[in-house]
Amino acid sequence: MIPATLLSQLPLDVQRLVRRVLNRSVADFKKLCNRLPDCSTSELSILQPLFYVYLDPDRIPAQSNPAATADIQLAYQSLLAIIATLHTDGSGIDSDSAGSEKYHLVSSWKRVVPWLVFFHDQFIMCRANYRPIDKVAAIRLVASLLFHVSVIESDSTEISVLSTPVLYCPIAELWLLAVNTKDRDVVWLSSRAGARTTSFRIFGTFVIAECICDKPFLTILAEVSGGVDAVASAALKYIKNIRSMAKNPDIASDAFKLKLVVSMFSCCVAIILSTSMHDAAMREAYILRQSLKEVFSTLRVLQSLPPGGRGSMTGALRSTMPYIRLLLENADDPVSVFHQALRAHAVETMIHISPSEYLSVDMVGPGKPHMANEAFLRILTDYTVHDKILSYVSEHVDTWSDDLGPIMRQDKPLWDVWSELEQKIRSYGILRSRAEMIVWPSLSKKGWVLQNYQCYCGSTAEGIRLRQCAGCQVVRYCSKRCQRNSWYSHHRLSCQFLKAAVGSSIPHHVRRSLRLLAALEVGHKQRKWDNILRLVVAARYEYPEDRERLVVELALDKDEELVRPLRNYLFLFNGLSENEVVDRLSSWPDSRDQFQGLILCSVITIHDRYAARQILFSPCIALDMEIVPQKFNGNVQDV
Numbered sequence: 001m002i003p004a005t006l007l008s009q010l011p012l013d014v015q016r017l018v019r020r021v022l023n024r025s026v027a028d029f030k031k032l033c034n035r036l037p038d039c040s041t042s043e044l045s046i047l048q049p050l051f052y053v054y055l056d057p058d059r060i061p062a063q064s065n066p067a068a069t070a071d072i073q074l075a076y077q078s079l080l081a082i083i084a085t086l087h088t089d090g091s092g093i094d095s096d097s098a099g100s101e102k103y104h105l106v107s108s109w110k111r112v113v114p115w116l117v118f119f120h121d122q123f124i125m126c127r128a129n130y131r132p133i134d135k136v137a138a139i140r141l142v143a144s145l146l147f148h149v150s151v152i153e154s155d156s157t158e159i160s161v162l163s164t165p166v167l168y169c170p171i172a173e174l175w176l177l178a179v180n181t182k183d184r185d186v187v188w189l190s191s192r193a194g195a196r197t198t199s200f201r202i203f204g205t206f207v208i209a210e211c212i213c214d215k216p217f218l219t220i221l222a223e224v225s226g227g228v229d230a231v232a233s234a235a236l237k238y239i240k241n242i243r244s245m246a247k248n249p250d251i252a253s254d255a256f257k258l259k260l261v262v263s264m265f266s267c268c269v270a271i272i273l274s275t276s277m278h279d280a281a282m283r284e285a286y287i288l289r290q291s292l293k294e295v296f297s298t299l300r301v302l303q304s305l306p307p308g309g310r311g312s313m314t315g316a317l318r319s320t321m322p323y324i325r326l327l328l329e330n331a332d333d334p335v336s337v338f339h340q341a342l343r344a345h346a347v348e349t350m351i352h353i354s355p356s357e358y359l360s361v362d363m364v365g366p367g368k369p370h371m372a373n374e375a376f377l378r379i380l381t382d383y384t385v386h387d388k389i390l391s392y393v394s395e396h397v398d399t400w401s402d403d404l405g406p407i408m409r410q411d412k413p414l415w416d417v418w419s420e421l422e423q424k425i426r427s428y429g430i431l432r433s434r435a436e437m438i439v440w441p442s443l444s445k446k447g448w449v450l451q452n453y454q455c456y457c458g459s460t461a462e463g464i465r466l467r468q469c470a471g472c473q474v475v476r477y478c479s480k481r482c483q484r485n486s487w488y489s490h491h492r493l494s495c496q497f498l499k500a501a502v503g504s505s506i507p508h509h510v511r512r513s514l515r516l517l518a519a520l521e522v523g524h525k526q527r528k529w530d531n532i533l534r535l536v537v538a539a540r541y542e543y544p545e546d547r548e549r550l551v552v553e554l555a556l557d558k559d560e561e562l563v564r565p566l567r568n569y570l571f572l573f574n575g576l577s578e579n580e581v582v583d584r585l586s587s588w589p590d591s592r593d594q595f596q597g598l599i600l601c602s603v604i605t606i607h608d609r610y611a612a613r614q615i616l617f618s619p620c621i622a623l624d625m626e627i628v629p630q631k632f633n634g635n636v637q638d639v
Helices: 011-024 026-038 043-051 066-085 099-107 109-124 137-150 166-179 200-209 215-225 226-248 253-280 280-290 291-303 314-330 332-342 346-352 372-383 387-408 412-439 480-502 505-510 513-527 529-542 566-573 578-584 619-626
Strands: 187-188 196-199 474-479 549-557 559-566 600-608 613-616
Touching: 011 026, 026 066, 026 099, 026 332, 043 066, 043 099, 066 109, 066 137, 099 109, 109 137, 109 166, 109 196, 109 549, 137 166, 137 200, 137 549, 166 200, 166 215, 166 226, 187 578, 200 226, 200 253, 200 372, 200 474, 215 226, 215 253, 215 600, 226 291, 226 474, 253 280, 253 291, 280 291, 280 314, 280 332, 291 529, 291 559, 314 474, 332 346, 332 372, 332 387, 372 387, 372 412, 372 513, 387 412, 387 505, 412 513, 480 505, 480 513, 480 566, 480 578, 480 613, 480 619, 505 513, 513 549, 513 578, 513 619, 529 549, 529 559, 549 566, 559 566, 566 578, 566 600, 566 613, 600 619, 613 619
Parallel strands: 549 600
Antiparallel strands: 187 196, 549 559, 600 613
């Protein structure tokens, strides 16, 4: 109730309306709502208690019926009045808004929530036969209020008021409804500048972003949606919709709505990121639907918008960079994931982002650069050892150099990273070509295919369906006869080592890159041979019992090396004992004389995940074991 002393401070016409509203007059409540925009801040503060009088949860009927019409209409007008007193700039309650509105809403939230659930269940989801409030009006009411409070936090608990479990199901259903609803303005935003409306889809994104970090909500979302795949499809549909919304003339001409669209994108990626972190199946479902490709395609559209409309791109990148990092660290196939991004013009998009767009260190990984585009180029540098990535960047490096070079020259740190990357792309391309055509030549048009060199039937036809060795999953044969003869000839020796050279984490991509990795290994050993000799001498003193069993480990991307005993690498050989490995390596004639009797063999390390490394047996030795010495004319100098 409003004390008489405070009521007397209101204009006379408002006083009359208040008295009639207290007598349960729905018509006068509508008139009062229409009068609110003309009220001062102090007058709105006095009226606040009135808006919660008819939100008694005990007055909510089990089912909408004619007898409850007055209670429903009064509650509806009460919620409309609450919305009208909340002022927003599109991201929540204005900082200059009177504190009483927020205080009353948060303190009375337990009275508001049951009515929101009732309106959603009965009138939005149409679960009532008698509906005095039509569906669009109910959507506008519930969505607008939830949108306004999406950033309100309780001062006592510092938890979003939306994290009320009873609201989880309605929020999930509204999110799914919004993405499948014709994109029209239905959410009413009250602001100092006057009433605005915005997209129902924008509402869905902002509201769900406040709940997505709560695991119980994710469970409810999956149940309501119909499973993990349905959630992934809906989330990516939001991402796709942003592209069309940004190109919509009605939105593109409104700076307020454009900024909301950019914020919506950040929220969408945050939703995908959060659900991917909580559920591995959902993470892979997103990847299967090419989530990173969709993200960068949309980011490219937003990046092309006028700066005044899109605002700062830092917000758009705030979720994108951590999502990239998550996928590269945890995806089943990070190479293919990164290839998705490249095909969606990720390099072009990241370079065109203003050099002033900085991210904090924890968004791109410990020790990584602050600048988003610089961080992305460094990730690309790490992944050029994979044939799939190298093939793509080799096709585009000239275009990037011509089109993006002038932009990168304006920022010295970015230009330095690009210069290093460009040099590596070109040199790796030359090394791969020489390795595939001269040193370890392929009988296939696909240079990475390792086909049996002792083909006893003499067939080299491309049309033949080749059989793959089930052991190493590297060498291919034209027939069972060739496979059997190859096994007894030499493959029983090389099979185990080819498997160790490919590894177990992402073997398909290492298999395609085997010749390139072998070429890089040979080049590393040539370039650092003097340092390797010093390390061997030191290791012989440190491990006197392993003097004849030393292994050199080459970090190809870091240009580093170390020498340790063979026993540290036995995990590569799938159960073989140390003596068995030594015997098999000793029985192989080292035609290149790579180690001059000083070390037993070498291993390499490459990026397996963005923040992890994978150790592989020497690709050079494994290929030489498989390719019969008489069949190649190359030597170390060819590489």
